[in-house]
Structure formats: structure tokens, C-alpha cells
Amino acid sequence: MKKPPSSGTPRPGARGKSFGAPRKPYDGKPRPPRARGDGEARSDFRSDARPPRGEGAWRSRDGDARPPRKSFDGTPHPPRGEGAWRSRDGDARPPRKSFDGNPRPPREEGAWRSRDGDARPPRKSFDGNPRPPRARFDGDSRSDFRADARPPRKSFDGSPRPPRARFDGDSRSDSRADSRPPRGEDAWRSRDGDARLPRKSFDGNPRPPRARFDGDSRSDSRSDVRPPRGEGAWRGRDGDARPPRKSFDGSPRPPRARFDGEARPRPRGDFKPRSGPRSSDGGGGAIHRANVRAVAARSISRVMRGRSLDDALAPTAQMRVAADAAMVKALAFGVLRELSILKWLAAQLLDKPLEAQDDEVAALIWVGLYQLRTLKTPPHAAINETVDAIKLLKHDYARGMINAILRRYTREAEALEERLPSEPSLRTSHPGWLVEKLYHDWPAQWEALLDANNVQAPLTLRVNRRRISREDYLARLAEMQIGAEAHPHATDAVVLEVARAVDKIPGFVGGQVSVQDASAQLAVQLLAVADGQRILDACAAPGGKTAHILEHADARVTALDVDGARLTRVDENLRRLNLSAEMIAADAAQPDRWWNGQAFDRILLDAPCSGTGVIRRHPDIKWLRRTTDIATLQQTQLGLLKALWPLLKVGGRMVYATCSLLRDEGDEVLSRFKRLADDVTITAIDAEWGEATEYGRRIAPGGTHDGFYYAVLEKRAP
Structure with a gap:
């Protein structure tokens, strides 16, 4: 009940707030104040000036009895008898009328009633006739809940269908009989239980009835008018055998056996899966191949900016397909080996030179020309994929x-090749200053050296004699049908006929072999190491020679390198081979910062050099080195000799090595050092490999050897 609006008069006893005037009951008299709530029932919480409505009479929130409510016609509601239906206010409503306006008679016990308890008039069927009353829903099947006056449903042939039996859990196909002749025990039926018209086969003939699907192979669930294709032959969804499929040559294919859990035979004997992943473009991998050329061009442009090829190709390690990384390397190596020729061809085909910032565009042009000129890639593939890149x-x-x-x-390849200049630097793709140096230092072999620098080097392995002998390892390769041969000069070297990835080399992961060129393996033979010696490997990274020393003797080896990051490569190699050495990150030219004062029996100085002897493995050297670098490197090499010589014991041996072809980094350095030291003796190298020089021995690149220079120095008593 709503409260009367406030008049602004304070209620007695109010605490600092203003409330309305005292509320009045419906008769207009003031109500007495209500007692404070003490937990009693609210109906007794406040007495009222009105007479009580009797025990249990309904009261408002204030305890007041409402005046009697009136009926719809305005007359007061008479009191209702015990159990009579009442509204929320307890009043009995007048009887409701039927649809025709007449009062509804009381419904018999159990008759269906509406929410108001009234019996509805009988509902009519679709034909207008009254429907008989329905029995109460007592849990029986709804099919018996009410009989209907609808006409019986007809079958596909127009005849009436008999009534369906109750659904009692049996197969629905048996819930109704059909006027058609039966299709056989447990024949397939529709949801209404009637059999469908017979379906026809591919040839138009009716199909015989199918047996019920009882879990057996569906191919046996129905016979077909066609001749069977054999026991377990493949059948369609309807159980009929398809006509025999033909092969690509037009001949019928033999029937396939049912798939019973064994490996499914390939439908075509000439089918082979893709060797590589599908390209994301779905068009034969054009984007995939274009990406390879784009990465190669970017790597070449980085080399032209001054980075080494190894650093430029580092992103290829993240390529998901090994064949893609190999292709990128092949393109990058090939372009750098023939760069002078490719530059000249591009200049002849361009209307004007490219800008300096177009280095990636220029590199991609070289990649395209290399594919057409050297790799003999079909023009449509080389052009389209290079343009897409x-x-x-x-x-x-x-x-x-x-x-x-x-x-x-x-179109003009033949004419351009005829116009190609005959200059050695252009024909062999070497910088002019290097051609002049080699011509001066190797007057009889300089042309062969230039050609050898552009030929891919073979893959040479070093056998870990602590794990396996070279003869046993060669026998193992022969069993695996891997072509290989023992090197004639390096006692631990094995040369593979076909290069392969290091993780595919037998025994590499297990530490039985390592990758190292034969010329580099000769250093340990010249050192003549023995057990118990203290040996220093100066400029040790990446650690190939350090590991080789430890494979030959139980020596105390110190691996020294100025670059601490490169020493991690040394540690990785030693761990793979189960070897150990003392590693120091320091400058070998400043021994006072790292040397403990104990002299070494052997010192190997693999000095920093121009690397002109390993150009075939690192073609970027041709374009990164400058003629001014040689003098600087010479001073570094001489400084290392002077700094490390005092660390050698009297009677000890030092091996000086460089992978350079230039005399400025070989005999010239030894000549100057000899004039500075009085206690040095340069020992001649008696070997079948290479050729003797004034102070040492040099090896020309080619075949199974990289270009190298060696000199052996011994310290005598002063």
C-alpha cells in the first residue's frame, strides 16, 4: 500500500529529520503511534483504530485491514467457501464465461481445466467435426493420449496407412504396418515405418531390397544387379558396386581390397609425395622460389656493403627448408665468384647506371643473369621468379x-659473350690489385690460381683417432655406400666425393669426425706434439687445430683468442669431441696481461691474414680485401711473432701458419723477424706437399688443398 505524500510536519519522536503528518486510516481518524519493533509478528506490531477483521485476517504493512474489494460489476464479493479459488487478495471471482458467452458448467472430477479451472469447449478436427474428449496425461504413451478425427495418412501409392503401434523401444521400422507388400524381414523403412519405392541402379534397373545394417561391412548390406567386383570390393553408400575406374592409360584398374587396418595401398603406382612443402600461394610455389632469390640478393648486397658472407648468410639458418638455404648459398657463392663478369653484362644491358641506393636491385639483376648464364635455368623460370622477387x-x-x-x-647472350673483354681481372672475377700480386708472387702459376679460386672446394673430414681409426671409418662409409678416400698427405684426412650437410655426416654428432681442410690439418704434424707438453694455440678460434692437438696427445693446451664470443665455438667443438682445454680471451700480442710465466713447449701461431688462400671457400674475400690491408696485416703478424717468442722454451718449436698466397704475409714476415731475433732457427720442412720457399713451404689452392703457408721455427740457447 502506498504511503500518503509528505506534508513536511515532523513526526513525534523523530530524530533530527522531518517526516510527514500522522497517517490516517481509511475512515479519516488519526492512527495511534506504532510501537518500536520488538521482534513480534508485524500484524501485532501496531494496533489500529479499525475493528479487527478476525483472527488471521489479511492486513497491510501497517496492520490495517483493507475495505472489501468489489467485483467486476461493482458489487461486493461474497465470501468464498473453504478451498474456493481466490485471488491474491483472497476474493472469489465470478464464474468465467465460455466462448459463446454462457457460463461454463462445473467440470467433472479429473477433467482437463485451464489455469482458471474452466473446462474448454470441445475442439474441432480439421474436417469441422467435434473431437472426443482426451483422457488425462497419466504417463502413458502419447499415442494413446487422444484419439484423433484426422483421416488416415496415405502411403506413396495413395492407399491409406493403418494406425501405428505405440513406440515401445522396438525398432521404429516395425511400429507401423504398410499396405505395400513387405520387402523382407527387417527391411529398411522410413521414419513412419513404410517401405520406400525401390531405388534404381546406374543402369536403370530396380535394386533388390537391402538387408538391415547390423554392423557388418556396408559393402555387404545390399546385393547389386551388376556382377560383383570380388570379396570385399569397394561399394557405394547404397551397397552397389561402381563401374570399374580406369587408369591414366585407359586400362581398367584392378579392384581394391577393403581397408581393414593395414596400410592403404596407393591408388596410383606412379605417385610420389612432394619432396618439399606446399607453397602458401597455392600456385606451384612461385612465391616460395621467388623468396629464395630475394634472400640471395639481399645477402649479396650486404657483402657489397662490407659484411662477410658468413654473416650475410646467417639468416638462412632460420629457413625452415634446408633445400632453400642451400639454394640461397649456391646463388650467393656463384654470383660472388663471377661478379666482375655479371657487373659487365648488367652495364651493357642497362640504359644508365643504377644509383648507389639500388644495391639490392643490382644484386637481383646479377642473380638473374647468373641463373641464365651459369646455371642454365630455363628462361621462363629464371625471369619470372627473379621479377617476382x-x-x-x-x-x-x-x-x-x-x-x-x-x-x-x-636474345643477345651469344653476342655479349663474344664482346666480353679478355682482361684477366674481369675474366676471372678478381680485383686488379690481387691479380698483380699473384702475378708477381707466382709467376708460373698465377692464372691457375685465379681459376682455382672460382672452383668449389671439396668437403674434407678429420678423423678423431681417439675414437676410430681412419681405415675403420672409411670401411664404415663404404658400407653406407658413401664415396670417400684417404688424403695422401694429411694422416687423419678423409675427402668425400660428394659434399653433404654436417648433420648428415656419419659420426659427426658423436665426435668421431670433424670438418677441416687437409692443408689446415698439416699444422699438428709439423708441431710434433707429445704427451705432457704445454702447448699454446694462439688465435685459436674456431678451435679446429686445438682439437686436433688434443686428439694426438694428452697435452696441456691453452686456447687463446682475442674474441671471447668466438671462444664459445672452440668450447662447442671440444665438448662434441669430449676434449678439454684452458681457454683465455685475451690479445696474444700482450702476454703480460694473461701469461703466468710458465714457458710453452710448443706454440702454434695461426696468424690473422688476408685469406687469399681460401677464396674458393670464401669468395667474398676478393671484394672485401683492399691492397692497403696487406701492410696492416703484415705488421700484426710480425708483432705476434715478437710477442710470443719469449714464451717458448729453449729447444721448443713454433709453427707459423697463414692461409695466404702472398709473399708479404709469408717469407717477408719471417725475413724481418729473423733479423730481429738472435736465438731463432728456421727449420726447413721436408714434405711432399706444396713447394719450398726461402723460409718455409707454401701450398697452392686446388684439388684437395686450400692455399697455405707454413714455417717452422725452433728456439736455441743464446
Whole structure:
């Protein structure tokens, strides 16, 4: 009940607040104040001036009895008898009328009633006839809940269907009989229980009835008018055998056996899975191949900016497909080996030189020309994929230019090759200063050296004699049908006929072999190491020679390198081979900062050099070295000799090594050092490999050898 609006008069006893005037009952008299709540029932919480309505009479929140409510016609409601239906206010409603306006008679016990308890008039069927009353829903099947006056449903042939039996859990196909002749015991039926019209086969003939699906193979669930394809032959969803499929040559294929858990035979004997992943473009991998060329061009451009090829190719280690990484390396190595020729060809095909910032575009042009000229890639593939790569490099403006250059080369290749200059530096793709140096130092072999620098080097292994002998390892390779041969000069070297990835080399992961060129393996033979010696490997990274020393003798080896990060490579190699050495990150030219005062029996100085002897393995050397670098390197080499010589015992031996072909880094350095030291003796090297020089022995690159220089120095008593 709503409260009367407040008049602003304070209620007696109010605590600092204003409330309305005292509320009045319906008769207009003031109500007495209500007692404070003491937990009693609210109906007794406040007395009222009205007479009580009797025990249990309904009261408002204030305890007041409401005046009697009136009926719809305005007359007061008479009191209702015991159990009579009442509204929320307890009043009995007048009887409700039927749809025709007449009062509804009381319904018999159990008759269906509405929410108000009234019996509805009988409902009519679709034909207008009254429906008989339905029995109460007492849990029986709904099919018996009410009979209906609908006409019986007809079958597909137009005849009436008999009534369906109750659904009692049996198969629904038996819940109704059909006027059609039966299709056999447990024949397939529709949801209404009637059999469908017979379906026809591919040839138009009716199909015989199918047996019920009882878990057996579906191929046996129905017979077919066609001749069977054999026991367990494949059948369609309807159980019928398909006509025999033909092979690519037109001949029928033999029936396939049912799949019973064994390996499913390939449907085509000539099918082979893809060796590589599908490309994301879904078009034969064009984007995939274009990406390889884009990565190669970017790597080449980085080399042209001054980075080493190893650093430029480092991102290829993250490529998911090993064949892609190998292709990137092949393109990068090939372009750098023939760079001078490719530059000259591009200049002939360009209308004007490219800008300096277009180095990636220039590199991609070289990649395209290398594919056409050296790899003999089909023109349509080389051109299309190289042009697609320019988009990945985000130089779309050069798309048409690259397309025109490569297509023009395919038309004018023969004429351009005839016009190619005969200069050695261009023909062999070497810088002019290096050609002059080699001509001066190797007057009889300089041309052979230039050609050898552009030939891929073989893969040579070093056998860990602590784990396996070279003869046993060669026998193991022969069993695996891997071609290999023992090196004639390096006692632990094995040369593979075909190069392969290091993780595919037998015994590499287990530490039985390592990758090292034969020329580099000769250093340990010249050192003549023995057990118990203290040996210093100066400039040790990446640790190949350090490991080789430990494989030959139980010596105390110190691996020294100025680059601490490169020493991690040394540690990795030693761990793989189960070897150990003392590693020090320091400058070998400043021994007072790291040397403990104990002299060494052997010192191996693999001095920093120009690397001109390993150009075939690192073609970027040709384009990164400058003629001014040689003098600087010479001073570094001489400084290392002077700094490390005092650390050698009297009677000890030092081996000086460089992978350089230049005399400035070999005999010239030894000549100057000999004039500075009085206690040095340069021992001649008696060997079948290489050729003797004034102070040492040098090896020309080619075949199974990289270019190297060795000199053996011994310390005599002063």
C-alpha cells in the first residue's frame, strides 16, 4: 500500500529529520503511534483504530485491514467457501464465461481445466467435426493420449496407412504396418515405418531390397544387379558396386581390397609425395622460389656493403627448408665468384647506371643473369621468379626494368659473350690489385690460381683417432655406400666425393669426425706434439687445430683468442669431441696481461691474414680485401711473432701458419723477424706437399688443398 505524500510536519519522536503528518486510516481518524519493533509478528506490531477483521485476517504493512474489494460489476464479493479459488487478495471471482458467452458448467472430477479451472469447449478436427474428449496425461504413451478425427495418412501409392503401434523401444521400422507388400524381414523403412519405392541402379534397373545394417561391412548390406567386383570390393553408400575406374592409360584398374587396418595401398603406382612443402600461394610455389632469390640478393648486397658472407648468410639458418638455404648459398657463392663478369653484362644491358641506393636491385639483376648464364635455368623460370622477387624486396619500381634486362640477355647472350673483354681481372672475377700480386708472387702459376679460386672446394673430414681409426671409418662409409678416400698427405684426412650437410655426416654428432681442410690439418704434424707438453694455440678460434692437438696427445693446451664470443665455438667443438682445454680471451700480442710465466713447449701461431688462400671457400674475400690491408696485416703478424717468442722454451718449436698466397704475409714476415731475433732457427720442412720457399713451404689452392703457408721455427740457447 502506498504511503500518503509528505506534508513536511515532523513526526513525534523523530530524530533530527522531518517526516510527514500522522497517517490516517481509511475512515479519516488519526492512527495511534506504532510501537518500536520488538521482534513480534508485524500484524501485532501496531494496533489500529479499525475493528479487527478476525483472527488471521489479511492486513497491510501497517496492520490495517483493507475495505472489501468489489467485483467486476461493482458489487461486493461474497465470501468464498473453504478451498474456493481466490485471488491474491483472497476474493472469489465470478464464474468465467465460455466462448459463446454462457457460463461454463462445473467440470467433472479429473477433467482437463485451464489455469482458471474452466473446462474448454470441445475442439474441432480439421474436417469441422467435434473431437472426443482426451483422457488425462497419466504417463502413458502419447499415442494413446487422444484419439484423433484426422483421416488416415496415405502411403506413396495413395492407399491409406493403418494406425501405428505405440513406440515401445522396438525398432521404429516395425511400429507401423504398410499396405505395400513387405520387402523382407527387417527391411529398411522410413521414419513412419513404410517401405520406400525401390531405388534404381546406374543402369536403370530396380535394386533388390537391402538387408538391415547390423554392423557388418556396408559393402555387404545390399546385393547389386551388376556382377560383383570380388570379396570385399569397394561399394557405394547404397551397397552397389561402381563401374570399374580406369587408369591414366585407359586400362581398367584392378579392384581394391577393403581397408581393414593395414596400410592403404596407393591408388596410383606412379605417385610420389612432394619432396618439399606446399607453397602458401597455392600456385606451384612461385612465391616460395621467388623468396629464395630475394634472400640471395639481399645477402649479396650486404657483402657489397662490407659484411662477410658468413654473416650475410646467417639468416638462412632460420629457413625452415634446408633445400632453400642451400639454394640461397649456391646463388650467393656463384654470383660472388663471377661478379666482375655479371657487373659487365648488367652495364651493357642497362640504359644508365643504377644509383648507389639500388644495391639490392643490382644484386637481383646479377642473380638473374647468373641463373641464365651459369646455371642454365630455363628462361621462363629464371625471369619470372627473379621479377617476382623484386616485390619481396619492396622495389616494385624496378620490376619492368629487371624483366626487360633479363629478356634482352636471352636474345643477345651469344653476342655479349663474344664482346666480353679478355682482361684477366674481369675474366676471372678478381680485383686488379690481387691479380698483380699473384702475378708477381707466382709467376708460373698465377692464372691457375685465379681459376682455382672460382672452383668449389671439396668437403674434407678429420678423423678423431681417439675414437676410430681412419681405415675403420672409411670401411664404415663404404658400407653406407658413401664415396670417400684417404688424403695422401694429411694422416687423419678423409675427402668425400660428394659434399653433404654436417648433420648428415656419419659420426659427426658423436665426435668421431670433424670438418677441416687437409692443408689446415698439416699444422699438428709439423708441431710434433707429445704427451705432457704445454702447448699454446694462439688465435685459436674456431678451435679446429686445438682439437686436433688434443686428439694426438694428452697435452696441456691453452686456447687463446682475442674474441671471447668466438671462444664459445672452440668450447662447442671440444665438448662434441669430449676434449678439454684452458681457454683465455685475451690479445696474444700482450702476454703480460694473461701469461703466468710458465714457458710453452710448443706454440702454434695461426696468424690473422688476408685469406687469399681460401677464396674458393670464401669468395667474398676478393671484394672485401683492399691492397692497403696487406701492410696492416703484415705488421700484426710480425708483432705476434715478437710477442710470443719469449714464451717458448729453449729447444721448443713454433709453427707459423697463414692461409695466404702472398709473399708479404709469408717469407717477408719471417725475413724481418729473423733479423730481429738472435736465438731463432728456421727449420726447413721436408714434405711432399706444396713447394719450398726461402723460409718455409707454401701450398697452392686446388684439388684437395686450400692455399697455405707454413714455417717452422725452433728456439736455441743464446
